[in-house]
Amino acid sequence: MENTATLIEKLVNKETTHNQLSTAQLVEASIKRNEGKLTDKGALSVTTGKYTGRSPKDRFIVKDAKTENTVDWGEVNQSIESEVFDNLFKKVVDYLDEREELFIFNGYAGADEDTRLNIRVINEFAWHNLFAKDLFIEPATREEGLDIESEFTVVSAPTFKADPAVDGTKSETFIIVNFTERIVLIGGTEYGGEMKKSIFSVMNFLLPEQDVLAMHCSANVGKDGDVALFFGLSGTGKTTLSADPNRELIGDDEHGWNKKGVFNIEGGCYAKAIDLSAEKEPEIYGAIKFGTVLENVWLDETHSPDYTNKNLTENTRAAYPLKHIENALIPSKSGHAKTIIFLTADAFGVLPPISKLNKDQAMYHFLSGFTSKLAGTERGVTSPEPVFSTCFGAPFLPLHASVYANKLGELIDEHNVNVFLVNTGWTGGEYGVGERMNLKHTRSMVTEAISGNLENGEFVTDETFGLQIPTSVKDVPSEVLNPRETWANKDAYDNIANKLIESFRDNFKKFGDDSQAFAEKGGF
16 A cells, blocks of 8 residues: 555645635635635634534544553543554545545644644645634745645545444544554544644644643733633633733643743634623634634524524534734743633532632642533533543543643742632532523633732632632622532532532542542642
């Protein structure tokens, strides 16, 4: 069989392959090919068929000499044999070679020039190529892009359906990362997020080799150079809370932290659009214009987006370049972090809306990564589900959690970082009984934490979780700060809180006997 480099060149050199098209050209091609339509504000609106979220059970890493003893194999990082990849890759290339047109984008992952990755994205769909252009870092000129020598290639064939019995997959869908061949192979799904998250996983494998912490977080910076990081899974508020008109946005989802400071891995944002409004999230709302890709957002008869409509999915998305945010920092890199915010959408409704963590508690909650999966972020998730996601990003971490946790601990010590746990989930009762945290209140709490004003106030120890809760926060009613007091039935609160504590303890057992002393020191 031809080697992978030869097969890729076959697609690159195809007569009807389009290289480094402009935004206008890609939008025009998408409409011409009936892939999408323009909204009244000029954004490109597309739908992704039956897959409106990631497919984690169909994601694999090729197990070979490079990965066998480095990848943390298991339910998240599923292995697949090289032979399976080779056979499927050849099929996909032959399939794409028969398509009428292909689209290629060359760009970068990582705003830090010393550690960035040259990437190439080969797409069957024009709108997928626009998505890649929006989400990855675009070269300064078309000529620069054409001259980039790719170090990792994404090959996306959404209309190619695998045959599990023949191809060795679990379903018609597959996302396979081959670190030896330096290829990501995607098929059977039209969901754009698979491309961006695959490259993030690649960076999470490569950056630690360069003594760089890879982080699933958003980041912004104040006028005094005070960088804040927001860790959390999809839907917990990373994009919303980091888009602050009084601070410059470094990025909304994926970052690295090296000896010079924090840098964005991406060149764009991928924001949840459900219930989006100009009043609640003006920065994101204003970013949706020509060049933006709207995924699965319902349009009315005038092509105006109805962000409240969930007919297609609750996981509606907006993909746009950083330059669409007025206060975006470009190039997207800054100094070292001063504040870290762990975001958790607590569906039990028992964690405080904000609490300060000491170093041991910070490491415990980073390793635990407690939050809730929100509706639509993965196939089959129709309502919030409590989940523990190590380092607030387990689906994207190829290496053992200790690699990322140990590095974060070093950086917290080195730069004297303040760490807070913020609950963006429910209060006054569990999901279905209580209410979602007030976004205005959450913004005020985060602002006070980042500014350092909370440091000057008083804290009380929460008897249930041992967390330090502020007694007052500017512009936030004091009665919402203590979660137990927001419950009408205190016995019900105690019962559910104790169940959550047991869940924390059960989850932490997966880290082994050596972790128990650490759990007792920093956790429950």
